[in-house]
Amino acid sequence: MTSEQLDRILVFSPIFEQPSNSLYEVRPEVSVIDPYVYAPEVDQFIQTLYQEDFLSPFDWIAWSSEADTYVENPSRIKGVDLETLKKLFTCHVRTERFRSGHLAQMIENGHIGAMLKRLAVIRSEMEEISPD
Incomplete structure (x- = not known):
């Protein structure tokens, strides 16, 4: 993944910081x-996740119980790598x-907001390794 690809995804971070009730409606009609x-x-x-090839082709159903552990214990997100984030987004x-x-x-x-925050940290670490 390039830093530009991550930047195009991270543009959406502020959206997921707002009250969630503005991001969806339940309309049974x-x-x-x-x-x-x-x-x-x-x-x-x-x-954008699709366009930037951020969603991974893998057996996400078999991995979904692992994904659940990140939902149940949100602090685990802080230590995940880029590949795990891709798997989590793919699962969801x-x-x-x-x-x-x-x-x-x-x-x-x-x-979703926590995963994007972690992605921002990974992106900033890419910047430190090889400044553009």
Whole structure:
């Protein structure tokens, strides 16, 4: 991953610092199966993750129990590497496809914001190693 790719993802960090209720709505009249309607910024964020090849092709279902340990113990996020962050984002985006509202829950509990904060630290460490 390049620093430019990470920068394009990190542009979205402030969005996940605002109150989460502005990032999605639950509208059962739209769909009983998938009642979560995300703000355009959330959709753009997910699209950017795809565009920057941040979502990893791997067996995310088999790894989902590992991902759960990061949700259950948020302090673990502070020590993860870039590959683990990619796996976590992949798990959450893919899980949303099968479990409507999963991303809303991850936004609500601060997990997405915490992952972006860790990504910012990793990005700053890249800067220290090889300044642009």
